[in-house]
Amino acid sequence: NTRRRRERSDGDADAPGGGYTDGWPSKPRIWMVSRHFQLHRYNMISSPFFPLPFPPSLPPSLLQTNAIKTSKYNTFNFLPLNLFEQFQRIANAYFLILLLLQVIPAISSLSWFTTVVPLVLVLSVTAAKDATDDIVSMKRTLNMVKCLSKTTCRLGCLILMMTHSPLLPDKPCVSSLLSEGEVSCEPPNNRLDRFTGTLTNAGQKYSLDNDKILLRGCTLRNTEWCFGLVLFGGPETKLMQNCGKTTFKRTSIDRLMNVLVLCIFGFLAFMCTILSIGNRIWEQLWGSEFTAFLPRQGGVDAPFSGFLTFWSYVIILNTVVPISLYVSVEVIRLGNSFYIDWDRKMHHARSDTPAKARTTTLNEELGQIKYIFSDKTGTLTQNIMTFNKCSINGKSYGEVQMVHRKKTVDWSFNPLADHHFSFHDHSLVEDVKLESPEVQSFFRLLALCHTVMAEEKIEGELLYQAQSPDEGALVTAARNFGFVFRSRTPESVTIVEMGEQHSYELLAILDFNNVRKRMSVIVRSPEGKLCLYCKGADTMVYERLHQSCTKLMDVTTEHLNEFAGEGLRTLALAYKDLDEEYFTSWKQRHHEASTSLEDREDKLDLLYEEIEKDLKLLGATAIEDKLQDGVPQTIEQLAKADIKIWVLTGDKQETAENIGYSCNMLREEMNDIFIVSANNSDDVRQELRSEGIRFYSNLPSLPLPHQAYALEGSMELLFLRTACLCKTVICCRVTPLQKAQVVELVKKYKQAVTLAIGDGANDVSMIKAAHIGVGISGQEGMQAVLSSDYSFAQFRFLERLLLVHGRWSYLRMCKFLRYFFYKNFTFTFVHFWYAFFCGFSAQTVYDEWFITLYNLVYTALPVLGMSLFDQDVNDMWSFQHPQLYVPGQLNQYFSKTAFFKCALHSVYSSVVLFFIPYAAMYDTVRDDGRDIADYQSFALLAQTCLVITVCIQLGLDMSYWTAVNQFFVWGSLAMYFTATFTMYSNGTYLIFPASFPFIGTARNSLNQPNVWLTILLTSILCVLPVVAYRFLLIQLRPTINDKVRPLTNHTQAKAAPPPPARRARIHRTSTRRSGYAFSHAAGYGDLVTSNCFLRRPAVTLTTAFTPLGRTTGFSPMGRSAGYSPTGNALNSRPQDVEVTSLQMYHRMRDPTF
Secondary structure: OOOOOEEEOOOOOEEEEEOOOOOOOOOOOEEEEEEOOOOOOEEOOOOOOOOOOOOOOOOHHHOOOOOOOOOOOOOOOHHHHHHHHHOOOHHHHHHHHHHHHHOOOOOOOOOOHHHHHHHHHHHHHHHHHHHHHHHHHHHHHHHHOOOOOOOOOOOOOEEEEEOOOOOOOOOOOOOOOOOEEEEEEOOOOOOOOOOOEEEEEOOEEEEEOHHHEEOOOEEEOOOOEEEEEOOEOHHHOHHHHOOOOOOOOOOHHHHHHHHHHHHHHHHHHHHHHHHHHHHHHHHHHOHHHHOOOOOOOOOOOHHHHHHHHHHHHHHHHHHHOOOOHHHHHHHHHHHHHHHHHHOHHHOEOOOOEOOEEOOOOOOHHHHHEEEEEEOOOOOOEEEEEEEEEEEEOOEEEOOOOHHHOOOOOOOOOOOOOOOOOOOOOHHHHHHHHOOOHHHHHHHHHHHHOOOOEEEEEEOOEEEEEOOOHHHHHHHHHHHHOOEEEEEEEOOEEEEEEOOEEEEEEEEEEEOOOOOOOEEEEEEEOOOOOEEEEEEEOHHHHHOOEOHHHHHHHHHHHHHHHHHHHOOOEEEEEEEEEOOHHHHHHHHHHHHHHHOOOOOHHHHHHHHHHHHOOOEEEEEEEEEEEEEOOOHHHHHHHHHHOOOEEEEEOOOOHHHHHHHHHHOOOOOOOOOOEOOOOOOOHHHHHHHHHHHHHOHHHOOOEEEEOOOHHHHOOOOHHHHHHHHHOOOEEEEOOOOHHHHHHHHHHHHHHOOOEEEEEEOOHHHHHHHHHOOEEEEEOOOOOOHHHHOOOEEEOOOOHHHHHHHHHHHHHHHHHHHHHHHHHHHHHHHHHHHHHHHOOOOOOOOOOOOHHHHHHHHHHHOHHHHHHHHHHOOOOOHHHHHHOHHHHHHHHOOOOOOHHHHHHHHHHHHHHHHHHHHHHHHHHOOOEOOOOOEOOOHHHHHHHHHHHHHHHHHHHHHHHOOOOOHHHHHHHHHHHHHHHHHHHHHOOHHHHHHOOOOOOOOOHHHHHOOOHHHHHHHHHHHHHHHHHHHHHHHHHHHHOOOHHHHHHHHHHOOOOOOOOOOOOOOOOOOOOOOOOOOOOOOOOOOOHHHHHOOOOOOOOOOOOOOOOOOOOOOOOOOOOOHHHOOOOOOOOOOOOOOOOOOOOOOOOOOOOOOOO
16 A cells, blocks of 8 residues: 555554544544444543553453464474474375384384484474574564554554654553544455545544555655554454465475375385285295294284284385475475575666565476466556657647657746656647647646645655656646646645646545546636546546537547557546536535445445536547566567466557557567457357357467456356467456456466466456466555565566576476485385395395485485586576477476386386396305305495486486586495495494494495496496487487587577567557556545645655665576676576577367367
8 A cells, every 4th residue: 555645664553544634623532433333332531641441341352452473383382383284294194103103013123213313304404494484474574564562552542643654652542531532434354445434523424434544554654743543453454354374375296296195105005015915925835934043923823924014014115205305395495496586687786676586385386387467567568657648629749750859848938847857749838838728728637636745845846746657647747838736735736837826726536446447626726616627548538528529539539549559558638617506515415425334435436427427528648658678578588488478457458459569479470360349248259259260270369358258157268268279368458356367267277387477456366366476576566576476676587587497496396306206216116126035024125224314315415406506508598499498388397107207217226226236146255255145245235236326317317517416426425435334344333233233244345346346237227228218219209408408519609680670560440448547546535635644845854765785696506507696697698599490399289178
């Protein structure tokens, strides 16, 4: 809620503000507060400067304090609550059950630490991350919303508020015993855009609406001080009512992993069942032969032995369920999020705004985006409005030849002009100087019909604070053409007309909202003449014009079409003279409607409709909103990456369509652009059907106007089917709710990842609805940023976010998952084969300490290095070949098929890793003739082959080697051999004889040539099929990556000449428009007339603003990663490089329908 009297900052409870001016109570009162629709009313009485006492009979809802809680944990509940949440994960609960099973001696053949150490480490890392996230979130919230003491701010308190300051806790409550007042209002709710209440004092009622309350998180502006009555406190405030639990977004990989983990559990049960059956058969056939060596316990028969064996193998084969999978995934996501935060190429230097990953759980989803839903104003455009053209009384101004554009209008005749404003058509200035009545009325309307606030810090230097950039541009234009808005009070507006100051009495403001799409003011001129001035969307204004304006309407319509065809934002202007007697009657009915608690908005709308008719047309305005830097190039790159972009805008069709041409969404080769513009559901259905039939002959583009028939349940599937066949879709004149409906529609029927990007409060619903929400910090506040998953300052950064960070994150995560499952399955399946050679006795192949350290130490760092630093091509080639993004959309890097291929690869590797060492060690002796064909030597040989094999497999999977990767891989191997020789040494055995029984095994085995030859043979046989398969695949069915990667061997790419510049297509149409240039927030007319917030213009010191500190660069040990400690770009992106045709994917029918 960024407003002229209040801006989001530090604030407190919700309270209606009131200064001491005419029309409101002249002294502080004690108010009796009642909630709307509640039967009881309670008197709130207190002594001066002390909190109000509360009667003991008050219900709990009225005893609400101002205390809030935004943290998830506290000191006392963190450990139990966090553990409870973590054990809700299937893998963690599974390992807890295993730990309990290992306590039973008859079942477990492993020591307790083989399960406890990994489980405790995983739980500790996750708990530390959760605690850090909660602390950071709590600090961020407290910095944004500081509240008064919970004991000094209660319902019914009167609070003194000062300008530019939050409510101070040392001045809690002020009250008087002179009289009693009453406030009746609605109960607590989350509606930020409306409030209904009535204040009664001395028998007179005063209307309370959304513009007469201060919300938690607001700061008072433009008035020295005021008193506020606390209506809601703590969690009942509107801000906290809107801080409900955010929907937890899960990536498609998360959902797939949950399914795979369940499949793994099923496969684990299947293996354990096979082995338990084998144990029962073995016990029946050969078990009796070993009673001399292994005396049986009484009463243990073969079936029961098989039952115990089942649970024993559940413990031994537990590594097939990856306990460290989830925590490893979180660490990888956290690291890739830092890359986004540290990327200097996504830092906007002008506003000193870095890119920010506001979530760490969706990075890989950025590499799978198929649909982008974008707002237009402030997202594709700069949201910096400039008055460009206008039409006055049928004459168009602003169209000049290019040879005359260098000479701008001289504003020296106007000492109050804004010299930053430029205009090239001198004829308009001449008509102003000639005192043309129509021209003067035109600019007088612009100077009066608005809710802009003026600050004059220095004499003659005006600073306008406007609700929207459109209003600021229009008032600035009127200022430069001689009609200067100087100041306002709640009852008057002062303007300077061609050097002469005039004060107009402000009688009423008929404010703007999304339904009206217009605003009006009723003023009394210094001569006593009553007049209504109106501006708004041309369709809304045209419907209310007098029939005598027909000819002027036709001419102005042609001008509007020309303006909209150039991508300009247009408004129509009209006025009406009012009768004194009629206005007096209307004003009385307006006051009664504004103080009504029931159907207030409907009653006011009827009164507005009554007076806003038979208007006389003055003309139209055209405002230019320029595209942001790099928008056309970004959209073109995203389109080459097979990403479909839909623009959802509130502008009219012509404006949105021509902006589409300007930013390369619509192109000249799109010959079949069709428009769904019917005015009833049957016609819309017929248009969608007829246009959908023509799909297979061409790929059209679809602009969809504001009628919501296409989103109705009976036609939503038809609309989606037709829209998804288009290269580009532009939805015109949509409301914030309709934006979210379009996103939900695509999510409902399409198996695709969606992204929504916007910059204003009207984009929040769309951002929350999409899989990924991106907020742009622009001219419309921080609402979109606060609701987003990622944020930055310019639309062009979206290209790097998706094509570089998103694709790399997805590629790294998929490689990690494939390798993670491979090394765990291979490790586990060796146990399975060994069971057939040990009588299904649940004997382990490896040493217990190797089982404990395998995932935690020996193989953890190499896969972590690959998951953080790997890249198939650098950022430069990612931009040059955007088709590299397509495999992520098709889930080619990791899917159920890829998982089962990985499982088959693990089965083969486990067979080699078991049977080759088994055959090599069978009846083997040392060089000196000593026997080494024992279990311990075999276990050492098998686990050494396993560690080396998985490291080699990692090297084959890794595309980009850095010093960190080298250190992790070779360091892990060195750590393995160091730990092995240490744990198998005589000294360790003498200290811990029960824990380290493999005394001398490493020394006796690893110094034999045949052992190393076996390791070499086993490793080669494990990776040879992989190398052969990949070689054949590259030769026979190369992927897009295989084609691009050889090109990266060249140090520099040869840049092709830039393509010829396209001119924006001017598309004219006579279709009636219904666009509007206001923001989606309701206006503040009641605020202007509320007489509770203004102060005299005064010369004050300008508060300095200190921007956020710049972030430093970071280089992840690789030159091509795109980061630099000094902030200098290590790889310059090639500009205007023609992408070679590398697309090998066949066009496929969409199976959704």
